[in-house]
Amino acid sequence: MEMKMNGVTTSTATVTTTCESQNKARLAILELAHMMSVPMSLVAVINLKVPQAIWQGGSNAPISASQILARGGAAYDAENLQRILRLLASYNIFMEHLNSSGERKYSLTDIGKTLIDDAEGLSYAYYMLQHHQDALMRAWPLMEETVKDPTVEPFKKANGEGAISYYTKRPDVLKLAVKSLSGMSIPLMKDILDSYDGFQGVDTLVDVGGNNGISLRSIMEKYPNVRKGINFDLPDMVANAPQIPGVTHVGGDAFESVPSGDAIFIKWVLLAWTDEECKKVFQNCYKALPANGKVIACEPVAPEMTDESQRTRALLAGDIFIMTMYRTKGKHRTEQQFKELATSAGFSHFRAFYVDPYMAVLEFHK
Numbered sequence: 174m175e176m177k178m179n180g181v182t183t184s185t186a187t188v189t190t191t192c193e194s195q196n197k198a199r200l201a202i203l204e205l206a207h208m209m210s211v212p213m214s215l216v217a218v219i220n221l222k223v224p225q226a227i228w229q230g231g232s233n234a235p236i237s238a239s240q241i242l243a244r245g246g247a248a249y250d251a252e253n254l255q256r257i258l259r260l261l262a263s264y265n266i267f268m269e270h271l272n273s274s275g276e277r278k279y280s281l282t283d284i285g286k287t288l289i290d291d292a293e294g295l296s297y298a299y300y301m302l303q304h305h306q307d308a309l310m311r312a313w314p315l316m317e318e319t320v321k322d323p324t325v326e327p328f329k330k331a332n333g334e335g336a337i338s339y340y341t342k343r344p345d346v347l348k349l350a351v352k353s354l355s356g357m358s359i360p361l362m363k364d365i366l367d368s369y370d371g372f373q374g375v376d377t378l379v380d381v382g383g384n385n386g387i388s389l390r391s392i393m394e395k396y397p398n399v400r401k402g403i404n405f406d407l408p409d410m411v412a413n414a415p416q417i418p419g420v421t422h423v424g425g426d427a428f429e430s431v432p433s434g435d436a437i438f439i440k441w442v443l444l445a446w447t448d449e450e451c452k453k454v455f456q457n458c459y460k461a462l463p464a465n466g467k468v469i470a471c472e473p474v475a476p477e478m479t480d481e482s483q484r485t486r487a488l489l490a491g492d493i494f495i496m497t498m499y500r501t502k503g504k505h506r507t508e509q510q511f512k513e514l515a516t517s518a519g520f521s522h523f524r525a526f527y528v529d530p531y532m533a534v535l536e537f538h539k
C-alpha cells in the first residue's frame with residue numbers, strides 16, 4: 174500500500190518486508206551466538222547416558238526427564254535435563270511427545286539412534302566426545318591464529334604438541350580417538366561396500382593410515398578375494414592393534430614409503446595433510462603399485478559451490494576442524510583438487526563415486 178504525506182510516498186509493504194528481514198537477521202545471529210549450547214548439550218546427554226536410558230534395547234518408548242534419570246538410578250535435576258532435551262528435540266535428535274497435561278516425554282529420532290552402541294560397543298557418541306574433549310576445546314579460541322600465522326596449528330599452540338603425538342602419549346585419549354574413528358567407520362564402510370565394487374580382483378590390499386585395521390576387516394569380510402591385508406600406520410598406532418584374520422599390521426611413515434600391494438586404500442587421511450604431503454604420499458603409492466594398480470581413496474570431497482545445504486555445511490565445518498586441529502593447510506579438497514594432486518604424482522585415470530553424503534570414493538589408476 175502506498176501513502177503520500179507532505180509530498181513523501183511511503184510503502185508499508187516495503188517497511189514490513191525490511192522489518193521482517195531485519196528481525197530474521199537478528200534472530201539468526203542470536204541463534205549463532207548460542208550455537209555452542211547444541212554440541213555441549215549433546216555431550217551432556219551422552220555423558221548422562223540418556224540415549225541408552227530411552228533406547229532400552231530397542232523399545233524407544235517415550236519417557237520423561239525424571240524417568241530417564243530414574244533409569245540411571247541417580248537423584249539428578251530432571252528440570253534441567255528437560256531443558257537440555259527440549260533444545261536437542263528442536264535439532265531433531267530427540268522426538269518430544271507433549272501430552273494434554275503438559276508432560277513432556279522423549280524418544281530417539283534416527284539422529285538420536287546414531288548415539289546407541291552397536292554389538293561391538295561402537296556408535297557416533299564417541300566421535301562427539303572425541304571432538305569436544307578438553308585438548309580440542311582449548312584450541313578453538315585460537316582459530317584466528319590460522320589466519321595470522323598459519324605455520325602452527327591452534328591445537329599445537331594450545332597443547333604444546335600436535336594432535337597425533339598428544340593422543341598416542343595418553344592411553345585414555347588414544348582409546349577414545351580409536352573408538353571414535355571405528356564408530357564412524359563401520360556404518361560408512363557398510364555403505365561403501367554395498368555400492369562400490371572396486372575391491373574385486375585385488376589379492377593384496379594395503380590400507381595406508383588404517384589405524385586399528387577395522388576398515389580392512391570390513392573389506393576382507395565382503396571380498397574374500399582380498400587374501401592379504403596390510404594395515405599400515407604410524408608405529409605407535411599399530412602397536413596395540415587387534416589381531417584380524419589375514420591382516421598384518423605394519424608400522425611406518427607414509428611420507429617415507431608405503432608397502433606394496435595390488436591396490437592401496439587410504440581413508441580419511443589425506444584431509445589432514447598439506448598438498449605437498451599428499452603429493453609425496455601419492456608418489457610413494459605410485460612406486461608401491463604394479464603397472465595396473467590403483468589407489469582407492471575415501472575422503473570428504475568439498476563442494477565447488479557454497480550453499481546452505483546440510484551437506485555443504487557439514488563438509489565446510491569439517492574443513493575448519495581440520496585447519497584448527499590437525500594441519501592449518503590440511504583441507505577438505507574438491508574433486509578437481511584431488512585430481513590435480515594425483516596427476517602431479519603420475520596417476521593417469523581418475524573416477525569418483527559419491528556413495529555416501531559425506532565421503533566419496535576416489536579411484537586413481539596408474
Ligand SMILES: C[S@@+](CC[C@H](N)C(=O)[O-])C[C@H]1O[C@@H](n2cnc3c(N)ncnc32)[C@H](O)[C@@H]1O
Nearest residue numbers: 354358382383384406407410426427428440441
Ligand atoms: C583420521 S585417521 C583415519 C584412520 C582410518 N583410515 C579410518 O578411516 O578410520 C588418520 C590416520 O592416519 C595415520 N597417519 C597419520 N600420519 C601418518 C603417516 N605419516 N604415516 C602413516 N599413517 C599416518 C594416523 O595415525 C591415523 O590412524
